[in-house]
Amino acid sequence: MNYFVNEKGYYGDFGGAYIPEMLYPNVEELRQNYLKIINDADFQKEFHALLKDYVGRPSPLYLAKRLSKKYNAHIFLKREDLNHTGAHKINNTIGQILLAEKLGKKRIIAETGAGQHGVATATVCALRGLECVIYMGEVDIQRQAPNVARMKMLGATVISAVSGSKTLKDATNEAMRDWINNPVDTHYIIGSVVGPHPYPDMVSIFQSVISEETKKQLMEQTGSDQPDYVLACVGGGSNAMGMFYHFIGDENVKLIAVEAAGKGVSSGFSAATTFLGKEGVLHGSRSILMQTADGQVVEPHSVSAGLDYPGIGPQHAHLFKTTRAQYASITDEESLEAGLLCTQMEGIIPAIESAHALAYLEKMEFTGNENVVVCLSGRGDKDMQTYMNYFGF
């Protein structure tokens, strides 16, 4: 079974480039060049130097002893929260900004939900001196004021997306419209493993550093690079794709992707795409998305803005359909409780996104010997208001 992209841009039934002709030249330019640029030795050297000296990689693989004792397994946390800007998002934006420079682009656009990808994009634009425009839903701008201020301080222009539901999906639409209207000098840094081919492949390659490091670290710490389980949360799915990437071929490693159930899968306020979605096309690729019988995209809900997306990347859809990875879901409340637990047992405040992956440990049964890796995709500083409101700190 091939779990990676084929020469037509598909993962089994999913993927492709469902884009209007106006975007064809931009996407085609990327498609023809991305592998050549990424595989170039100088590019690799510069990319890895920045990951090391600027981002602070490799991120630690930490054996969480008290959580391990509680769950009766060896729980390892892959500490993406310790990266510069506080999440895994920067791995991708460093890669894409270098690629944009190679393509001669002068202007960068990006979408953002909670603002993490927007901050990571504004950061690399400041680092390389490129113009930066971030699209963010009007609703998200109001609820994520500190990240909006960070982006502005970094020199980015933040444009409010006022169409549709005024959240991440609409910010993505607005960024695509910007790209249609600026076809020559602009590169669009998509923040997840979504979008038309080659974006899902390109983003997963940049994020694959997570599993590449994890394998080495596991070998050093356990004597084997094959854990029993690998867990990660999924919105669009970029941290999960990075965390799974080098384990996909290891069929004895169980991959578990955790979606946001919101107020409950059947509550009408959920973002559990594989439970509620059907096959279709969103933001340029064929995948699984939440939609009405008439094919209109449904607005999702999750307490975590980073998981509040009505689709998943096409490679996730393929891993789901082939059952190579298992897709589970965790409610808002379960994730917040897991976030508190991790904080008080390990001294690590996780992002609420990452807390969804941690929460799934409660639902698993272990015999004491299993090695389990959980991707701690980001830190919880940005979520303090939500934690405060819920726990009354």
Next chain:
Amino acid sequence: MNRIDLLFKEKKNNILSIYYTAGYPGLGDTVAIAEALQESGADMLEIGFPYSDPVADGPVIQATSKQALDNGMDLNLLFEQLKQLRKKVTIPVLLMGYVNPVLQYGVENFCKACADAGIDGCIVPDLPMYEYEELYQGVFLKYGLRNIFLVTPQTSDERIRKIDGLSDGFIYLLSASATTGKNLNVSDVTTTYFSRVAAMELKNPTLIGFGISSKETFEKACKYANGGIIGTAFVKAVAKGDLKENISSFMKMFR
């Protein structure tokens, strides 16, 4: 004979095609707008079926799409309305919209419903050429539907040739790489591009769209192609007030 083919056989220039969104401004206005447009001299109609995430559209058509969805428009209702429409309207009618609603309806079901309702062709901007050729062309042909592709100033000659080979009906030339509703700025770049396409002597006729809002811009389109397509300017004109009066006075600009 397909009505699009017939139109281009009988008329070589000054063709005026009008886009409007089904279910806008009122849910039941779809048929009345078509009749009024035919009466006032439109040669062809492009009826948009609404979608929640229309990425190729500017704010005006996005708003009509949202309004139509809020009004309760969906493909089942539209096909019912189209059957009524065809009792009175004889000019070619195309459906225009995004691929996801078509996939949910089922491509074969969609094409069959189009044929039953007297639809002559479709414009699905986010259905790529590769997927159309591999998966859908057979179904479109089976039901006698013309699939219309877009070409932009950035489209290479090689790709235009390929599109021409795969197309029937006509080719939709975008005046700029832009979302709908941008003003047509006829600069040296656009005229060079229009002339470049004209010089290619394609087998299909061409219509120019995006940014045509006045007699002047329509005449420019007619100079370089077989005619023009008006969308945003038209839906703006019917947003408020008496539908028939608005359509008649709008069309007087061009006819």
